[in-house]
Amino acid sequence: MALFNIIVFPGILFLVIAGLWFEFVDRRMYARMQHRQGPPWFQPLADFIKLLAKETIIPEDANRFLFTAMPVMALTATISAFFYIPLWSPRALFSFPGDAVVVMYLLTIPTLTFFLAGWYSTSLYSMIGAVRSLTQLFAYEIPLFMAVLAPAMLANTWSLAGIAAYYTAHPLMALLNVPAFCVAMVTLLGKLEKVPFDIPEAETEIVAGAFTEYSGRHLALFRLAVDIEVVVAGSLIVAMFLPFGLALPWYLGIIVYLLKITLVVALIAILRTIMARLRIEQMVNFCWKILAPVALAQLLLNLVVKGFLKP
Amino acid sequence: MTAEETVVKALVEKFPCFAEKIRTQRERRLWADVPADQFEAVAHHLFEQMGFTMLCSITGLDEGATFGLLYHFGQPSGMMIGLKVSIPREKPEWKTFIGLFPGSELYEREIADLYGVRFEGLPAGLRYPLPDDWPDNEFPLRKDWKAKPAVAAAAPAAEVKS
């Protein structure tokens, strides 16, 4: 049963399908908001298959091992993070006290693989993209951590399953975390490298950033990893900030869960429709001067509330 | 007195040498041939004293024994004067204008490439517009230049799958 859970549902196969599906949802919404037709539903899958069939080119100067290992690393890290997140019930597939922190770290790994992949491609565009990935990581990671840990603090547990259980018992407490939710949504755009924070892969400046030298299978895996990262990071946000409907029967729970992920994807699509790409220094300024103080204030608020609740 | 007459009068007063050489073609269009040794003085006067602060372009001309360089100066009011200077074909050398008007750099590089006129004082830089491996002593806009197979062979052979 555990093996079935890992490989088929809600494990790897489900994640791949969901990743491709939500890429379609995102692209379609983006297109419709721009008065375009948008791709058909099977387009992400078709892209994936096409890339698998294409020739894979590895630059001569690149580090072969790291170059080929990085896409797999990115994919593995995102998939492993998924197993610790409660999806439609207060229980996750695996759980232990402190898994919230582990999931956050696992979700940092893809960004690091982008950096390493770009750096070891030895192309100028890749290297600039890689450095930008890392610079951006330092900017959004702290506000994101603070924002995600705020609900955990209120629930008095570092376990995602524990947090879900707490908010199922006290649903109104989730409303306190709205500022942290906003911060998390914005930093999520940075983590997923979407407009306005798609600076590391800014097409018009550095071609495709860290992915410039990638092609064929490796690029397909990287793209799949990014797609899955959307679902996993979305699930994390949903588990932390929208812990509603977890007590429902499983079939209703799944529908509610998918709707919540759609909401997160829709928010991402809307935000990237209405904004232009920022410059890296504007992005860092914004994260440290606005997002970090808001996240800090949220932590403070939660501490005070906690003090009142437990005399 | 029309604006054109004013300009002509002012110019002739300062440089009596081309009293008859200024031609008024129509409203806002003047043409003048300038002796090579006078060009600098005239151009500076036009540029600094008479408000012809735009160098719209420089046209190169192949006139047989000489090359003509036609400087199109303009006033913001729309008045244009074409100052033509002739330089010998055997010794096509001329002075750069970038000291006064830096914007003329590309116009001069173009004439240097297409007519083979050397501009003294033009700093070394990337050529424009011919390719880097263009053969020496081939100046396409000279009248005696015709496309020859030799030139075609010298151009880089791009890989084309037949």
Next chain:
Amino acid sequence: MSKITIPIGPQHPALKEPASFKITLNGEEIYSMDMRLGYNHRGIEKACEERSFIQGLYLIERICGICSHSHSTAYIQALEELAGLQVPKRGLYIRTLIAELERIHSHLLWLGVAAHEVGFDTLLMYTWRDRELVMDHLAEIGGNRVNYAVNTMGGVRRDLTPDEIAHILKDVDTLEERTKYYAQVATEETTLVARLSKIGYLSQTDAEFLGAVGPTARACGVDRDVRRDDPYAAYGDVQFKVCVDHHGDVYGRVLVRVGELMESYSIIRQLMKNMPDGPIAVKSPRRIAAGEVYSRYEAPRGEDCHYVKSNGTDKPERVKIRAPTLANWRAVRKMIEGNYLADAPIIIAAIDPCFSCTDRAIELVRPAGAETLTWGALRQHGIDWHRKQGLDFAELNKKLNTQLGRVK
């Protein structure tokens, strides 16, 4: 961090046409830039000298896809002045109308490209959709989306029907509405304004001395517009305001172009209202009297100058073209220094560069061998190639001629 040099071009996603920029970076900051142009050099100036005046017109129209009418008008004005032709009023009005339609589609296109360069694709999609309205009208009038071929010696080749006039007026209203919205987006959307203002700054003195033209210069406070200063076609009959801005940065260039769009709509309405009746062209001679003419034209990108010299035969002695982009390159080098790499594409795009325009003037080179094709051989090559693909135009021509009752 040490200095690194990053190449942008000849092939790069930020560039729509080939050109090579070598940007030396100090971290993310641009230390200096060098550029290599000329990739699109096609020898048009030389080719014009070997063709008749009217054949040259078709070559000149193909210098650039966006401002094809600009170049052909500048050239044909020079010829008409040389030949002493008086173009009928209606011809001039139609010429001006096409010019303004072209300015609208060019500026809308630029607005989209500029938005794309800073990662704001939504505006790109919006403006390019609206641009289609203008493209449709140009196609309706000239029969073609890009090379309208409206100009001819002594006037224009296509007349307007009252229906077409009504259509154009209706769409101009729509476009005006949309442009107001884009102006609002461009000036109020925070991230867009953050990306556009205070980058690529050029002072008014620099703009003048580096020879900047068009919206690039006008955004630095240089009050110049050939349409007003040296009126041609029907611009003497219409009222319009020259848009000048004092920001001097990319944001200012956006404001100037959006302002010019609004002025173009007003010019089109005036032209339509006062459109005189009468012929659209006069008969023109084959040979043109000897002489030289300097023709200026305010293209969407700035002043476009053509110099034509005739020696009294049916071929020009010299045709010189100074496209607006060529005049602006020197200014780009100045305004890019000290900015961030991230801003390089938008600063380059801010002059609305047109590499094809810049590079004109050598011959067709067959890559594999050392063979130069003559005009006739090239034509035969084309016919043979199509025949090999199963397309025989000789048969089709015969069929067409029979249908039209023109049997040889």
